[in-house]
Amino acid sequence: MRRWSNTNRTNGTNGTNGHNNVPNGVQQVDSKSLTGTLDYINRDNYEFGNYGYGKNHVKLLHVYRDGPKHTIREFEVDTHLKLNTKKDYLDGDNKDIIATDTQKNTVFVLAKKYGIKTPEEFGLLICSHFLYMYRHVEEVEVALEEYPWERLQADGQEHNHAFLFSPNAIRFAIVTQKRNESPIIKGGLKNLRVLKTTQSAFTDFYQDGYRTLPDDNDRIFSTVVTATWEFSTANGVDFDDVWISIKNCIFDKFAGPPDKGIFSPSVQNTLYLAEKMALDKVPQISRIEMQMPNKHYLNVDMSKFPPSVIENNENKEVYHPIDKPSGIIYAELLRKNPSSKL
Numbered sequence: 001m002r003r004w005s006n007t008n009r010t011n012g013t014n015g016t017n018g019h020n021n022v023p024n025g026v027q028q029v030d031s032k033s034l035t036g037t038l039d040y041i042n043r044d045n046y047e048f049g050n051y052g053y054g055k056n057h058v059k060l061l062h063v064y065r066d067g068p069k070h071t072i073r074e075f076e077v078d079t080h081l082k083l084n085t086k087k088d089y090l091d092g093d094n095k096d097i098i099a100t101d102t103q104k105n106t107v108f109v110l111a112k113k114y115g116i117k118t119p120e121e122f123g124l125l126i127c128s129h130f131l132y133m134y135r136h137v138e139e140v141e142v143a144l145e146e147y148p149w150e151r152l153q154a155d156g157q158e159h160n161h162a163f164l165f166s167p168n169a170i171r172f173a174i175v176t177q178k179r180n181e182s183p184i185i186k187g188g189l190k191n192l193r194v195l196k197t198t199q200s201a202f203t204d205f206y207q208d209g210y211r212t213l214p215d216d217n218d219r220i221f222s223t224v225v226t227a228t229w230e231f232s233t234a235n236g237v238d239f240d241d242v243w244i245s246i247k248n249c250i251f252d253k254f255a256g257p258p259d260k261g262i263f264s265p266s267v268q269n270t271l272y273l274a275e276k277m278a279l280d281k282v283p284q285i286s287r288i289e290m291q292m293p294n295k296h297y298l299n300v301d302m303s304k305f306p307p308s309v310i311e312n313n314e315n316k317e318v319y320h321p322i323d324k325p326s327g328i329i330y331a332e333l334l335r336k337n338p339s340s341k342l
């Protein structure tokens with residue numbers, strides 16, 4: 001391996017004979033043919049793991065104008081391609097490379113030609129375009145993240161063309177397709193931060209000499225939900241509806257009814273119940289995975305303060321939010337027989 005250094009020795013003391021960094025004892029040959037020989041040996045010794053290339057964060061706003069009523073969708077799109085040769089990597093031969101700049105253009109042209117309904121459908125369109133247009137493309141992956149625009153309401157009436165950025169949750173989709181195979185369509189949400197002030201406990205967990213955390217019968221529960229689900233079909237699916245339904249399953253199992261709420265014995269149980277409800281409610285998904293970091297709000301021990309400072313030291317008002325460390329709870333739930341629901 002070449003050693004990079006900032007000294008400029010040419011007298012051979014660095015283990016070379018002073019000419020072109022050829023190791024001592026090696027007969028000097030034409031450097032081009034030596035490189036070629038080494039390449040040949042290396043190709044036999046090594047193989048590629050994952051590889052591919054593409055354009056990340058292609059920003060795109062699409063405006064659909066239906067008379068005075070306008071509808072917008074704004075995305076950041078990543079397109080990744082895998083070609084059926086590696087001559088670009090191995091030989092520096094660029095002939096097959098569909099430039100990442102071309103990939104960016106493709107996103108704009110397809111949005112202009114066909115419009116955008118949902119991130120999932122736009123992802124499917126981009127995948128089929130690349131596979132159809134270029135025989136040497138073996139696999140396409142398109143990841144889309146949507147900007148959370150909501151139509152503005154004025155006096156209870158929906159505005160025709162003004163929108164509010166409402167980052168309650170970020171929607172994303174990932175569509176991958178290999179040549180001659182069906183696409184894999186995933187939908188998801190992230191950054192959905194929620195908190196409740198009661199109806200959460202954590203008790204009866206493993207007791208040994210390492211445990212210091214006491215049982216807590218009434219704690220703050222806060223998390224930032226990430227959920228990813230996989231569709232078993234695209235036929236007749238209303239992808240917007242599915243996204244809202246699954247978000248509502250999370251709210252149902254986290255928050256419960258507005259007056260009484262719903263009791264959570266642990267993050268694990270709440271996560272499982274939300275996933276189960278999503279699989280029950282949305283037959284077109286085959287699996288769902290969620291992550292729920294436990295954003296801790298620690299009780300501040302007011303008993304340490306003297307009565308002259310604080311009278312009622314039974315504290316149910318003041319908590320100390322802790323960023324790190326944070327608990328992380330995750331699980332994936334799958335249908336045992338994926339085709340049984342459809």
Ligand SMILES: O=c1[nH]c(=O)c2[nH]c(=O)[nH]c2[nH]1
Pocket residue numbers: 202213265266267268294327
């Ligand atoms: O809901 C919880 N699950 C845990 O696994 C855990 N661990 C912990 O310290 N607090 C919590 N809370």
